[in-house]
Amino acid sequence: KAGVTQTPRYLIKTRGQQVTLSCSPISGHRSVSWYQQTPGQGLQFLFEYFSETQRNKGNFPGRFSGRQFSNSRSEMNVSTLELGDSALYLCASSFLGGLETQYFGPGTRLLVL
Amino acid sequence: DQQVKQNSPSLSVQEGRISILNCDYTNSMFDYFLWYKKYPAEGPTFLISISSIKDKNEDGRFTVFLNKSAKHLSLHIVPSQPGDSAVYFCAASHGSGNTGKLIFGQGTTLQVKP
Numbered sequence: 127k128a129g130v131t132q133t134p135r136y137l138i139k140t141r142g143q144q145v146t147l148s149c150s151p152i153s154g155h156r157s158v159s160w161y162q163q164t165p166g167q168g169l170q171f172l173f174e175y176f177s178e179t180q181r182n183k184g185n186f187p188g189r190f191s192g193r194q195f196s197n198s199r200s201e202m203n204v205s206t207l208e209l210g211d212s213a214l215y216l217c218a219s220s221f222l223g224g225l226e227t228q229y230f231g232p233g234t235r236l237l238v239l
Numbered sequence: 240d241q242q243v244k245q246n247s248p249s250l251s252v253q254e255g256r257i258s259i260l261n262c263d264y265t266n267s268m269f270d271y272f273l274w275y276k277k278y279p280a281e282g283p284t285f286l287i288s289i290s291s292i293k294d295k296n297e298d299g300r301f302t303v304f305l306n307k308s309a310k311h312l313s314l315h316i317v318p319s320q321p322g323d324s325a326v327y328f329c330a331a332s333h334g335s336g337n338t339g340k341l342i343f344g345q346g347t348t349l350q351v352k353p
Binding site (some may be wrong): 217 | 280281314330341344346
């Protein structure tokens with residue numbers, strides 16, 4: 127069965143722009159979570175979607191938003207990009223949201239210039 | 240405020256010896272802890288977990304120990320193999336069913352030398 131896929135894998139943007147990242151979960155999985163990984167802060171939880179509804183949210187500003195579609199695919203949007211948004215963005219999917227059964231994608235590397 | 244801390248950014252051990260990775264947490268509400276392994280260019284992979292009602296959980300070469308009074312957990316890998324070389328993250332949560340409350344440490348890079 128195919129794993130979690132994320133597109134694009136690499137992205138370069140400039141400050142002030144916006145970006146949309148996509149995550150396709152494993153078939154049948156209904157929960158998608160997003161994380162930001164930076165050298166200074168490590169892995170930080172952004173939000174989780176389950177059946178098209180945001181179920182949990184981390185401590186990120188409103189510039190970070192997401193959504194989930196009826197096929198469980200999820201998108202994450204960052205508006206008004208800042209240099210500090212440069213990071214690896216990971217998504218993870220699971221059937222119901224169970225932590226042990228959470229599978230991560232390879233991530234999207236975003237560089238903001 | 241770092242609620243989950245991995246104070247050693249890196250660790251190097253010889254093949255066949257024991258690797259001990261440490262993790263400290265500050266929030267006494269955490270009741271479920273997990274370890275993930277991450278290779279370059281891949282997402283983290285779940286390794287082993289432990290509930291706060293236990294003090295030890297073992298899975299093959301991997302054992303996690305939890306000391307609630309010290310708010311400390313450790314991952315032991317015995318014997319260490321070169322393929323274990325990766326970044327290891329510990330994570331903490333309220334309850335195993337709630338994905339959204341995973342708080343990660345900053346990771347420890349383990350190098351196992353042949």
